[in-house]
Amino acid sequence: MTVTCRETRELADPFLSDQLLVETTHEIVKHLETCPGCRDEFAARRTLRGQLQSAVASSRDLAPRPDFAAQLAANLRPAAAAAQMTRRAWLESWWAAAAALVALVGGGIFARDAVKRSRLATLAANAAGDHQNCAIKFNLRERPIPLEEAARRYDPAFASLTTVDAPTGLPGDAMAVLDRHSCVFDDRRFGHVVFRYEDHIVSLLVTSGSTGSGSAPALVANNTAYRVASFDAGTHAVFVVSDLPERDVLGVAQALAASVTQRLTQS
Amino acid sequence: MNKAWGKVPDQATWQTFEGEAMPHVDRLFRLAMWLERNRAEAEDLVQETLTQALQSFHRYTPGTNCRAWLITILQHVRANRRRARGRAPVDVGIEERVANTIPFVPPIPEVLTDEDLLAALESIPAQYQEAILLCDVQEMTYKEIAAALDIPIGTVMSRLHRGRELLRVALTARGTGSAAAGEVR
Numbered sequence: 001m002t003v004t005c006r007e008t009r010e011l012a013d014p015f016l017s018d019q020l021l022v023e024t025t026h027e028i029v030k031h032l033e034t035c036p037g038c039r040d041e042f043a044a045r046r047t048l049r050g051q052l053q054s055a056v057a058s059s060r061d062l063a064p065r066p067d068f069a070a071q072l073a074a075n076l077r078p079a080a081a082a083a084q085m086t087r088r089a090w091l092e093s094w095w096a097a098a099a100a101l102v103a104l105v106g107g108g109i110f111a112r113d114a115v116k117r118s119r120l121a122t123l124a125a126n127a128a129g130d131h132q133n134c135a136i137k138f139n140l141r142e143r144p145i146p147l148e149e150a151a152r153r154y155d156p157a158f159a160s161l162t163t164v165d166a167p168t169g170l171p172g173d174a175m176a177v178l179d180r181h182s183c184v185f186d187d188r189r190f191g192h193v194v195f196r197y198e199d200h201i202v203s204l205l206v207t208s209g210s211t212g213s214g215s216a217p218a219l220v221a222n223n224t225a226y227r228v229a230s231f232d233a234g235t236h237a238v239f240v241v242s243d244l245p246e247r248d249v250l251g252v253a254q255a256l257a258a259s260v261t262q263r264l265t266q267s
Numbered sequence: 268m269n270k271a272w273g274k275v276p277d278q279a280t281w282q283t284f285e286g287e288a289m290p291h292v293d294r295l296f297r298l299a300m301w302l303e304r305n306r307a308e309a310e311d312l313v314q315e316t317l318t319q320a321l322q323s324f325h326r327y328t329p330g331t332n333c334r335a336w337l338i339t340i341l342q343h344v345r346a347n348r349r350r351a352r353g354r355a356p357v358d359v360g361i362e363e364r365v366a367n368t369i370p371f372v373p374p375i376p377e378v379l380t381d382e383d384l385l386a387a388l389e390s391i392p393a394q395y396q397e398a399i400l401l402c403d404v405q406e407m408t409y410k411e412i413a414a415a416l417d418i419p420i421g422t423v424m425s426r427l428h429r430g431r432e433l434l435r436v437a438l439t440a441r442g443t444g445s446a447a448a449g450e451v452r
Contacts, residue, residue: 013427017402019409044375045431048438049403052388055381056297056404064296064310072314073289076321077281125290221286225330 003027008038012045050141057187069122120211123188124221124228127239130185131203131226135194142184147191150182155208157236158182158191160263164204167255172198175252195252202242202252206264211237215261217253219246229253233261276321284324288317291334295341298400302345312348316341335411338401342415376438387437395430402427 003011008031014020015028032039056062134140151159166175175197183192191206211230213220217240221228227249229240238260240253276284295316299309320327320340327336388396401412402423409427413420 013431014409014424017409048375048379048384051379051381052384052399053404055384056301056400057294058381059297059385062297062300064293064300064313068296068310068313069289069292072292072317073285075314076317077285121286122290124286 126188127205128226131241134183144181144183157267160267161191205239234265287333335407339415383441390437391433398426399430
């Protein structure tokens with residue numbers, strides 16, 4: 001089957017949304033290889049789509065209040081829900097005034113903890129997303145750049161990752177560095193070192209900011225797809241992401257922690 | 268905001284939910300804000316969506332698209348609210364009329380600002396805006412969009428197709444306007 005320009009353009013949107021059968025996708029790709037007009041049209045649509053994503057993501061009019069996510073988390077978490085459930089009983093009690101005072105004092109601590117947890121969850125999700133879309137699927141919107149260039153343009157600390165070696169002494173096969181660069185996922189820039197260990201891909205991801213979880217590596221996310229360990233190193237948050245078992249991910253993070261922290265804090 | 272809780276989720280459920288669902292709050296809010304055009308309504312909508320999501324979290328399949336699952340809940344919450352408030356349903360007949368009124372799809376202007384793009388999107392009928400946002404911005408599959416909007420997959424495809432044509436017409440009009448304004452300056 002050979003597709004025409006008209007058929008190709010009619011299928012442009014499902015093609016760009018990755019919704020076509022493999023065979024049809026193949027036909028479109030073949031057509032695009034030989035048709036500059038359709039290639040330009042597809043490129044324009046892809047650009048428009050990217051610009052729309054970026055326009056919505058950066059619109060101030062559409063952005064939530066800075067503290068919205070933290071307040072939401074504080075309202076949703078189980079203790080708050082339980083408190084909400086019994087609120088009427090509290091208010092009916094002559095202890096209501098005292099309870100309100102306690103809630104006022106405790107609420108500040110509570111909201112602060114919620115902010116910290118929410119920030120860590122967001123950073124960990126970004127790190128896992130970068131690992132998936134950069135190291136595994138090569139599917140980033142923005143092309144990765146060398147660490148040296150990223151150090152000049154964005155954050156001098158990225159230069160320190162050019163000398164991070166694969167840790168030795170881990171059980172099993174030797175770990176090896178596959179690639180190192182800087183990349184962006186969901187508007188967050190990372191310094192990224194990709195390792196191979198035990199036939200699995202492991203990402204070391206460094207970004208500015210703090211997880212609030214301390215300098216000792218800890219497992220911060222564990223779902224069916226990935227395990228994420230993290231620690232803080234000076235003014236940077238460090239993540240180790242892989243589909244390896246949690247013990248191995250934590251082991252890699254612990255093996256990397258001293259040298260990465262030393263480099264980042266001296267940079 | 269003060270929705271009563273049927274069952275309080277345990278700490279382990281909350282921790283998984285916090286890791287999986289809470290990172291999507293920003294994008295959920297932007298979608299809600301686009302749909303509602305009112306900050307208080309949008310906050311309320313996102314709050315109720317996440318409240319329901321937490322209570323139904325046992326139905327979420329780990330490893331699937333959590334954002335798409337949350338958006339499906341958000342759309343259902345929104346539809347229920349609209350019904351409760353007695354708002355007029357969306358004019359679906361417009362799809363047929365629009366299908367017959369686009370004679371020519373112009374090229375996409377080369378220079379576009381974010382403001383041009385968002386204003387052009389806002390100028391097309393709401394159901395097309397919604398389909399484009401879910402597909403292009405939220406990166407949902409056609410199947411996920413069909414489930415979220417409770418419409419057949421064929422309708423998703425036709426809304427996307429027509430919506431993109433309308434968007435290009437609107438963009439060309441704005442692009443021409445911007446270019447003309449530039450010349451005057």
